[in-house]
Amino acid sequence: MKIKAALSRIRKDWVIYLMLLPAIAYFVIFNIVPLIGMKLAFQDYRIIGDNQWVGLKHFKVLFSSPAFFDVLKNTIIISTMKMIFIFPIPIILSLMINEVRVGPFRKYVQSVVYLPHFLSWVVIAGIWISFLNPADGGINVIRNFFQMPSVDFITSKEHIRWVLVFSEMWRTAGWDSILYLAAIMKISPSLYEAARIDGASSVQQMRYITLPELTGTIVTVFILNLGFFMNAGFDQVFNLINDSVISVIDILDTYVYRIGILNGQYAYATAASLFKGVIGVVLILGTHFISKKISGKGVW
């Protein structure tokens, strides 16, 4: 019975399916097919001839290393730090920019803050290493001015993770704020109009109108980002790592890079991707349903 009802619904909604068709076709060809290729994680790749099934061999190799748990620990710690400290910044930034009434200044700020996003980590690492230089880097000039001793941040196990957090914040805060600004634009001006008539101040308007309206976007972005939790930033770590701090910022991706990719052993990389992906999906679905229960808002 259900099937018949379903089929008749499908026939009725044919426009929907037609509109969805190009996207589905695209996804099947360009995403699903390569995903099936991830079975390489369970095989030994053979250029000539068929791949051999080796079951969980690659996973065992990856997970059995004494380094694996250290690397996993670092990945989780760094990702969590970034989530907590970096995530709110673009939101705050967009709120602040929104408060700027002086047109030219606003345009100036908006046109400038997103620029670091275009620099590659090779370049940004160079900039930050120079800035944090204990001899004459900008940060230590400032510290000395306040009678504080110079610190070598880049080779310091205590500080390096913070360097990762702040350099990433510097790079992405501006660019990510564009999204929230777009969301703020959608808020109906009549809401603000009404509040103004009622005598609400700027800050109150932000608290009672802007922020609540933004919640949907914030939740969506937050949950989606959780899908990439296990990534922690390969390019960044790769360019900032040095022998002093390996034990503290070596992450899953850099570990897999050394073991796998450098030797052309792509199967390890695929196994690691599979592992990361599973965790990402679990995180997204988990937080999505919890969030929906609590606030009615999720990813969709």
Added chain:
Amino acid sequence: MKKLLMMLFSILLVFTAAACSKESADTSSKKTKDGKTIIRLAAKDDAPSNPAAVKYYDELAKALKKDENINVKFELVEVPQGTYAEKLNLLLTSGDIPDLIYFQGGDQQIAQQDLLEDLTPYIEKSKNIKNIIEPQNKQRLKNYPYLLWIKPLDQKTPVVRKDWFDKMASSKELMANPTPDNYYKFLKELVSNPPGGAKKPAFGLTVAGDVNEIDSIFKMAFGINQSWLKNSEGKYEYYKVSDKQKELLTYYQKLYKDGILDPQYLTKQWDTKEKAFYDGEAAVITGTNGKVIDLYNSKMTEVNGKQAELVVLPAAKGEFQGYGATDITKESRGYAISSQSKNKEVVFKVLDYLASPKGQMFDRLGYEKEQYNIVDNQIELTDKYYSEWYARYWEPTNYQPETPLKTPLLSEPATKSQQAVQQSYTEDNSFIIPEEFVTNWDAMENLYKEYSTDIITGKRPVSDFDKFVQEWKKAGGDEVTKYANENIK
């Protein structure tokens, strides 16, 4: 709005169709084309978009025809410089395997699948290659006969500018008796009595990222002449956990503490290290003997004048003396022939030709009237040679062309560095880490990096070295050591 969308959509379709059409692909045709054998070749700097490479291979084909009556045409495979390793790997794993391939890593798993030709029989039957093959190549081919790369040894040698060297009172003693102590005295004098003015140099030594670069100066003096050393019980132990390494680290710690080793060495890359050298921030750096020293020399004299020509410093003298043992497990890079190629014999003939006197002259010296001129029956190398020519194939160290060279191939410091390294040639007993130990080995090496860096920079006392040894053994060191003792002859 709808009409606009429909129009956009159709324009898009047209674009997509246009974008999809491509020239008819010329899939691997091993067949001969007007009598010529087609050799497909993938090499890092030789892409069809590079006119210099295209010209080289055109001329090579001409020379092959003229000198050896070999009829070939080279087809270069486009592999971009920036992503050579990745693209090469993708090419190969997708089944598109050229006849002749240059590898810079990633060859092992291709060889494991029997896709690279064993070159031993070819070399034995060769006319020229077996005459120019160097001892380290012979050993490496014995262990791993898939890559051919006849090039000079790659040990690094330390260099310093002559005008500064001459100003130091301790230089003579250093040259006569280069003990680690005398080295220390020399480097200390450079820092406390900077010959170039205030803070020039600011430190005696700098390296790019880790102290491996200066190991070539000091390692052997501290008794580390191989990767696996026999300990007091007559068993092999890895040099990084030996007492000798502990002493070496103590020495480095002193260099760091006393301001001789650049405190920023950890974050230096090869370009900032060189910059520090030319700017006079660091007095001594190490560089691969031969071509690299040549480069350093020419840049240094350009920036600081002829008096800043480089002096090659000797390796430190102690229990042993030398610039480090040579790894003979396998070539780390080189040319391979695909086992699937239909033209293996012809490809090898090409490689053999490049080892013949005429071939060597072509590959190493370039085209007559461009890279060199023959004046009074002598070869005079032009500016074009020095600035842009490089040998793509074999470079046996003692090369004498049939017509004598008036102008040298390398500058004097570079030649001196080459000779110094050759004189101290010794073979290492390292082996390729078997697959079952690979992940543990990575962890063990990182453990060493962490401890050694902390000790050198003073964050840990030297006594922590013993802690490191214990952890290393537990992290898989015992297994690998056992394997080493069973397998090293």
Added chain:
Amino acid sequence: MKKLSLSSVIIYSILFLLSISVLIPILNILAMSLSDPLKVHELKGLDILPKGFSLINYEILLSNPLILRSLFNTIFITVAGTALNLFLTAMAAYVLARTDFVGKKLVMLLLIVIMVFEPGMIPEYLLVKDLGLLDTYASLILYKAINVYYLFILMRFFGDVPESIIEAARIDGAGHFRIFTRIMLPLSKPALATLGLFYGVYHWNEYFRATIYLTDPNKWPLQVVLRQFVVERDNTAMLGQLAGGSYEQIKNLDFASLQSGTIMISIVPLLILYPLILKYYAKGALEGGVKD
């Protein structure tokens, strides 16, 4: 005279400091690209004026015979790619955000899986090869034609459009497609502009995949051509292939400055176009502007 409130002062100062912290390194890079190669090593991290002055870096970069062609290639890929991106993403976002249909939950789950898993280069390369798309523009335009992350964002934006407007249209007899084109799209200009920016920048910066898939130098996009000699620091190839720069000049090139030149050239078009996109952001704010 407008009275400045404390919060305004704080906000303006923070924003100003932030913009400076971003501007200085960028100006430093600009200065590096304009410095005399023989003097550039004097340039310190926080300097914003060049040492010496020389256009040699730009001369070298722009004298590459492929540069003009590569600019057209990039523009083509960016325009065609972004148009395709927006069209596919918007239509899919509308369906997923505002309709319900059999199998919707399955599609959602699939999308999340697609977004999170990275199959890696090998399966992707094999796919492109099997589709016969090697060495075609299509390989770059079709890859990531729909970015699932952006799709979800757009779904959120479409979802926030008030139901009443849609309801009204439906009562008037509009079908899904009409609602999509007549109502959804016009109301979502900031969202579409934002996505257009994101996708456009993505195409503009494409480097890695272009090197993997495009073998014909005439198809190379801007990023590949700009970095052609910079990545490997290859003077010798430059001498052979570039029209500009004498032998002396090329010998003395500083590759870090050359690299800064490539960065500047890539950023310039965005610096020009971005203020145009800002138009879409100006409206709402100034309408809701308030005098304290």
